[in-house]
Amino acid sequence: MSSIKQFLWWCAGVNEKTLLRYPEEHSKYVSIGATIFFTGLFASIAGGYALYFVFSGSENSIFYAILFGLIWGLAIFNLDRYIVLSIDKTQSTGKQFFQALPRIILAIIIGLVISRPLELKIFDKEIKEHLRVEYLKQQRATIDTLNRTFENKYLVEYGQLSTLKNQADSLESSIKTSRQQLNHEIFGTKTEETSGVLGYGPYAKMKEDNLKKQETYLDTLRSRIQTKESQLLDRKAQEGLLDQKILSDQGLDSVINIAGFADRNTALSNLHKNPDGTVNDATEYAVIFITLLFIFFECLPVFVKLMSGRDTYDNAILSQKTVNNYESDTNVDVEKQALDKLKGHRIDVAIQRRMDKLNDDYENSKLS
Template sequence: MDSELYQSPKSSKFMRLFWKAAGADRFILERSTYGDQIKYVCLGGIIIATGVMAAIAGGYAFYTIFAPKGNAIDSFKTVEGVVGDYDPTDIPTALISIVFGIIWGAIIFNIDRFIVTSTGKGDGTEAITRKELVGALPRIIMGAIIALTISKPVEIRMFKTEIDVALHEKQIQQQQAYKANIDKVFNSEIEKKENSIKKTLDKIAALELISTERKANIAYETSNGDCKTKCIEFKQQLAANEAEIASVKNDPEYIKVKKELDELEVDRNRKLKESDKVSAGLDGLLERIKLAHEQAGWVISLFVTLLFMTIELTPIFFKLMLIKSPYDYMEENIKELVKADKGIEIQYNFYPDGEGHERDNVINHQVIKVLKEKIRLLEAQSELSSNAIDRWKDKKLHDIHQNPDEYIKEA
């Protein structure tokens, strides 16, 4: 706007970017006041900031869900062998999370942009009336949902240290409970198998005790250098005892049960080794959100959620509270000029509908013009066709009068 009284300030690329994010018309803003320009810069800045926060939150949530699971508190050794508390990042998952975060941020940015641009300015005063609030309610609900999706991942990142400690304790408890359950199940089976061969095991134990005694006797006699009669007798008893042990152990039923016991022991050890995977399964997004609420308390958790909800809903209430300014009047003027140029006439509150609401009557003059032209063209074509048929008829009648035999054939 150039005049003797005022000259609109020139806009920068930075300002035009924010205007575009806010859905404002650059042509009008460059001819409007500085106050209008700043209002839409702030509005666009909030929308862009929300999109960026959504991208960060979405990427972090994606990484938390799909990253390899492990202990909440992992340790590592550096090249020098010093133990640290660094949690190594899974690069492939991180790269995918970045891509997902960018897509998610773009989605939220466009939804916010649509919500803000589709929200009217109400009655053009600072007061938000009940009618304006009801009209904006669907947009407020959508904004609140978006704020929740952004706040929760950010919340678990804010309290990550406390969550990791609490989660590590839960993982240990889960691991111990899993091991206790495995031991309970397998010990019961092992006990049944051992009871079925208890007599055989007791006999083997007794025979092995005798073998131990005989070996001690032989060693004693040998150490005295006098391994003659007694030593030979002890060796014979030991050989007979060992043969009996071998005979007992070669019993088919004993061999079968012993094999089953060995298999149970191997299976139990394998299951116990899986306890780390079971406990690592707790390291998910839902569990971290629960722990965030427990560690931070409902007051702080609510405060964080309300903070993001305020940021998300501010543009909506901001537009409802805007007072009409030169930008709004110029925008309305341009809209009316465009409608006039396209031959569109609106008669406001022209007729009531069945529910008692006043409806506008929209008249499209260009459409009416084309329709009238089309109707006249069709009428002219119809008239010409009718005349042509009449002339053809007269010609045929004349030909019949001149030469009727040409048109009459004898049977």
């Protein structure tokens, strides 16, 4: 018999000497053992990757992943092996199911926990793209919030700047109109504001002087606006607002690569939501089906044992247990009867022991 078959039988928890008498059942328990083994192996890989993901970037991340993966895989393997061994095939289907129910519940929890890190790896590209969009939104929102806070803090200064800009805009419009009137006056165009006399006369001279005054005042306003803007810009620099910039593509890639579990998990949960608010059913169902697959795989050893019918090996084990139980009970009766028969002799020995002790005490008292 091959060592692989023996190993898989051991994984299934069978009594090898008993099973050897029933060749028709060999393949069945090889399959059960293989299911338990591969479930443990898969749990080891999934658990190891989960911890590697948690400690990603650490020098000892691989060591922790391997160590935790082995411990986790052995724990799941041992648990599956025990549950399969503890299912009594001589009981009814309902009782067998209730025997396996704690393991099924635990398998669902384990499947949910273990499937998440692997889902994060499966949808890694989509998660990174989602994080890129979210991080850009967060950066813009942060910068907007800081700017609004700064504007509220210097509300008076911004009000003065706004007043100056409004005056400058109004004056520019007025200068444009005055320049047009001056041209009309020089070229003799008759309007409500011009004399209609061709040439550079007194009215043209007056309008030109007025235009120069407006332009001089506009230059003053622009100078004041520039000074006020420079003051506000300096205060922004002092408070660090100018250091807040949108990250470049390279900077975003660096931030995304070191994103923690919480951000990636949130991104995966929102992956099925499109920017316009609609839901991508294909992505949502894909995540659900992968989770269900892990849960089913964790429950598989129990399901295999539950689905297998009662066979000759189960009957042989039941018979052996009955014999062992009867032998154990018989041994108790034999020991009880032996103790009963020895009761008189034990009493004589106890009496003699007490007599010897009394004699010793009497001799010691005489010497003293």
